[in-house]
Amino acid sequence: MTTARRGNPAGDTVLLGVAGLAGLLLIIELMPRLGLVDERFLPPASRIMAALAEEAASGAFWTALSDTLVAWALGLAIAVAAGVLAGLVIGSVPALRALTASTVEFLRPIPSVALIPLAVLLYGTDLGSTLLLVCYAAFWQVLVQVLYGVADVDPVAFETARSFRFSAWARIRHVLWPTALPYVFTGVRLAASVALVLAITAELVIGSPGLGKEIAVAQASEAVPTMYALIVVTGVLGVLINLLARTGERRLLAWHQSVRGEVSA
Amino acid sequence: MNVLKKVVLALALPAVLFGAWWVLSAGSESYYSPPLSKILAAFRTTWTPTQLEAEVLPSLLRLFAGFALAALIGVGAGVAIGLNRRLRAVMEPVLEFFRAIPPPVLVPVIMLFAGIGDTMKVIVIVFGCIWPILLNTVEGVRAVDSVVLDTARSYGVNGTARITRVVLPSASPQIAAGLRQALSIAIILMVISEMFAASNGLGFTIVQFQRSFAIPEMWSGIILLGLLGFVLSLLFRLAERRALRWYEGLRAAQRSS
Amino acid sequence: MLEVKGLRKVYQSGSREVEALRDLTFTVENGDLVCLVGPSGCGKTTLLRCLAGLLAPTAGDVRVDGKAVDGPPEGMAVVFQEYGRSLFPWMNVRDNVELPLKQKKVPKRRRQELIEQSLDAVGLTGSAAAYPWQLSGGMQQRVAIARAVAYEPRTLLMDEPFAAVDAQTRADLEDLVRELWKRLGVTILFVTHDIDESVYLGQRVVMLSSSPTVVQDELLIDLPADRDQLTTRADPRFIALRTRVYEQIQAAKKNAER
Numbered sequence: 153m154t155t156a157r158r159g160n161p162a163g164d165t166v167l168l169g170v171a172g173l174a175g176l177l178l179i180i181e182l183m184p185r186l187g188l189v190d191e192r193f194l195p196p197a198s199r200i201m202a203a204l205a206e207e208a209a210s211g212a213f214w215t216a217l218s219d220t221l222v223a224w225a226l227g228l229a230i231a232v233a234a235g236v237l238a239g240l241v242i243g244s245v246p247a248l249r250a251l252t253a254s255t256v257e258f259l260r261p262i263p264s265v266a267l268i269p270l271a272v273l274l275y276g277t278d279l280g281s282t283l284l285l286v287c288y289a290a291f292w293q294v295l296v297q298v299l300y301g302v303a304d305v306d307p308v309a310f311e312t313a314r315s316f317r318f319s320a321w322a323r324i325r326h327v328l329w330p331t332a333l334p335y336v337f338t339g340v341r342l343a344a345s346v347a348l349v350l351a352i353t354a355e356l357v358i359g360s361p362g363l364g365k366e367i368a369v370a371q372a373s374e375a376v377p378t379m380y381a382l383i384v385v386t387g388v389l390g391v392l393i394n395l396l397a398r399t400g401e402r403r404l405l406a407w408h409q410s411v412r413g414e415v416s417a
Numbered sequence: 418m419n420v421l422k423k424v425v426l427a428l429a430l431p432a433v434l435f436g437a438w439w440v441l442s443a444g445s446e447s448y449y450s451p452p453l454s455k456i457l458a459a460f461r462t463t464w465t466p467t468q469l470e471a472e473v474l475p476s477l478l479r480l481f482a483g484f485a486l487a488a489l490i491g492v493g494a495g496v497a498i499g500l501n502r503r504l505r506a507v508m509e510p511v512l513e514f515f516r517a518i519p520p521p522v523l524v525p526v527i528m529l530f531a532g533i534g535d536t537m538k539v540i541v542i543v544f545g546c547i548w549p550i551l552l553n554t555v556e557g558v559r560a561v562d563s564v565v566l567d568t569a570r571s572y573g574v575n576g577t578a579r580i581t582r583v584v585l586p587s588a589s590p591q592i593a594a595g596l597r598q599a600l601s602i603a604i605i606l607m608v609i610s611e612m613f614a615a616s617n618g619l620g621f622t623i624v625q626f627q628r629s630f631a632i633p634e635m636w637s638g639i640i641l642l643g644l645l646g647f648v649l650s651l652l653f654r655l656a657e658r659r660a661l662r663w664y665e666g667l668r669a670a671q672r673s674s
Numbered sequence: 675m676l677e678v679k680g681l682r683k684v685y686q687s688g689s690r691e692v693e694a695l696r697d698l699t700f701t702v703e704n705g706d707l708v709c710l711v712g713p714s715g716c717g718k719t720t721l722l723r724c725l726a727g728l729l730a731p732t733a734g735d736v737r738v739d740g741k742a743v744d745g746p747p748e749g750m751a752v753v754f755q756e757y758g759r760s761l762f763p764w765m766n767v768r769d770n771v772e773l774p775l776k777q778k779k780v781p782k783r784r785r786q787e788l789i790e791q792s793l794d795a796v797g798l799t800g801s802a803a804a805y806p807w808q809l810s811g812g813m814q815q816r817v818a819i820a821r822a823v824a825y826e827p828r829t830l831l832m833d834e835p836f837a838a839v840d841a842q843t844r845a846d847l848e849d850l851v852r853e854l855w856k857r858l859g860v861t862i863l864f865v866t867h868d869i870d871e872s873v874y875l876g877q878r879v880v881m882l883s884s885s886p887t888v889v890q891d892e893l894l895i896d897l898p899a900d901r902d903q904l905t906t907r908a909d910p911r912f913i914a915l916r917t918r919v920y921e922q923i924q925a926a927k928k929n930a931e932r
Binding site: 164165168169170171172173175176189192193194250251252253254255258259261262263264265266267268269270272273274345348349352353356357364367368371376379380382383386387388389390391393394 | 525
């Protein structure tokens with residue numbers, strides 16, 4: 153035990169993490185094989201893997217995957233653009249900020265799934281349904297972070313800019329934006345995760361094309377291993393998006409004196 | 418005067434938006450966006466006290482059961498994992514993976530095991546919202562100040578007291594952040610699990626309205642759901658502010674120094 | 675009595691070894707007030723953590739009242755340098771002082787007495803209900819001292835307790851430590867990097883070398899027991915003693931550079 157502790161801690165952690173994942177696979181393999189759970193409910197890991205391989209060989213899977221990713225990316229892009237714009241405008245005008253605060257606080261906790269019936273009525277099972285939900289949910293993440301960012305602007309820096317008679321545009325460009333930028337990235341990162349969840353949820357519940365719909369189809373046709381395989385894909389997708397967003401954030405903000413901690417609110 | 422100004426500011430925009438909706442939709446012939454007056458009328462007739470008791474209460478009970486269970490298990494497991502470096506290294510990737518799975522896809526899985534009854538919905542909520550609680554607890558426990566731990570040790574604060582009086586309070590701001598995330602996931606899962614398979618509940622009722630094209634009633638359901646989300650998050654915030662008053666004070670003191 | 679014999683501590687990080695303490699031997703008699711002083715970065719905190727039983731030494735041993743230390747010893751209280759982090763911010767002053775007593779299973783009546791007496795002794799009678807972060811730095815360190823005093827220790831370890839407070843507060847707190855020591859008859863080991871402070875407070879000063887640390891020298895402080903900030907610090911004897919300590923510390927630094 154002491155020898156392991158003295159070894160390279162980073163390498164150790166990776167090894168233990170891999171062991172953890174391997175353990176999970178082993179448990180999922182053994183539980184149904186030993187009859188601890190019904191094989192119809194939880195197929196062994198090897199069967200899930202086989203189903204995954206089968207999926208990977210089919211064109212429908214790749215179409216579904218790209219449908220989901222397109223909905224995710226498009227929705228995220230719209231939400232980020234709208235969130236940043238709205239955040240900067242609202243944040244830089246104190247009167248607007250005071251006026252909108254209560255509305256933001258009211259609209260934000262409204263569960264995005266409340267919009268599902270509305271989306272179905274408006275867009276049926278098209279991409280539009282997915283987009284509506286994705287945009288709605290992701291927008292708040294970005295907006296709130298941008299508002300935090302703008303609020304974080306050092307008043308002294310702002311006064312300095314004013315005393316040098318910077319134009320309003322220059323104030324936004326050189327003072328507001330650099331301060332808010334780390335928060336924007338945090339918002340984008342949070343929104344990226346939420347957007348994926350909502351994209352797949354919409355597909356699952358509404359039946360718009362994508363991985364979520366494939367899961368619903370697999371469930372309806374009782375193709376249980378396929379259903380598990382698809383769920384694994386969504387999980388991996390989530391991990392990848394998270395990883396990508398985190399590294400991207402760190403890379404792009406390497407110049408910034410402090411890669412800030414998240415505002416937890 | 419100041420309070421009055423605040424109230425006016427807080428209410429101004431909602432009032433304007435509400436008014437705009439009312440006016441713009443007043444003569445609406447559109448099938449999908451009926452006049453607000455009609456929606457409000459539908460609200461009154463749809464959500465009578467008996468109806469609330471029959472449809473909303475079961476939803477809320479499942480929500481609270483699931484949320485409470487998730488909090489209990491999540492904090493418990495989180496403390497254990499947070500205090501043990503090796504356990505943490507083993508579990509972290511697995512937990513990250515589970516957290517990354519969009520919670521609603523758990524509904525079909527759990528339906529396999531637990532059918533479509535209340536148990537299924539509670540399990541769905543627990544499974545879906547346990548991850549942010551667990552991971553935040555792990556983070557919070559891991560971040561407990563080393564001087565705090567040294568102090569506790571040298572004054573003989575061990576065993577249960579160490580966890581309940583030192584580790585948990587110290588991690589509580591982070592745990593609260595996890596609980597807050599979990600609450601909004603729990604509401605989403607409550608609705609979705611009912612949309613999938615249920616004979617009562619708010620999600621079920623709203624989908625029924627949509628399928629039978631009872632549009633004003635559907636809108637009233639959306640509004641009710643929105644109100645519910647708002648009120649629950651407000652209640653959570655109040656509870657959090659009470660429980661973490663020390664933390665707010667500490668942060669304010671640190672900022673001003 | 676606190677005995678340190680051949681204490682050595684080597685930190686291991688990966689394949690690198692860092693020797694913090696090389697060979698330390700000294701004794702603190704019962705009821706003595708000994709100051710440990712050394713150049714910055716001389717492993718004072720490592721030493722203190724070993725004495726407090728928070729860190730296992732690589733070699734040598736620490737004994738408190740004849741018993742080898744292998745965990746926080748009974749009857750010892752520690753006042754940490756980082757008062758802001760050592761007091762629990764989620765508890766008010768009273769609860770902070772009371773928690774260790776509860777752990778010691780002191781009956782409730784006695785706890786109340788101890789809390790009142792100790793807060794009284796440090797001049798914080800009215801602040802029991804306040805939270806630590808509502809107090810100034812000096813007052814926070816007073817709370818930490820009250821917590822240690824209420825614990826009724828036979829040995830009190832203080833790790834640069836006044837390094838982070840302003841000069842005037844510091845003088846007050848130094849007098850407070852002298853006064854409590856005389857009144858309670860506890861054994862105090864006071865770690866500091868401030869040479870004047872060590873001479874003003876201590877009955878004896880143990881000087882440490884730079885890291886890897888050994889005992890450089892020991893000095894008996896033959897100043898009168900009643901000390902005050904004005905006359906004592908102006909006393910020629912005080913100045914002579916502080917010069918001695920200063921020379922030794924400078925010598926220790928030079929040795930390290932060579």
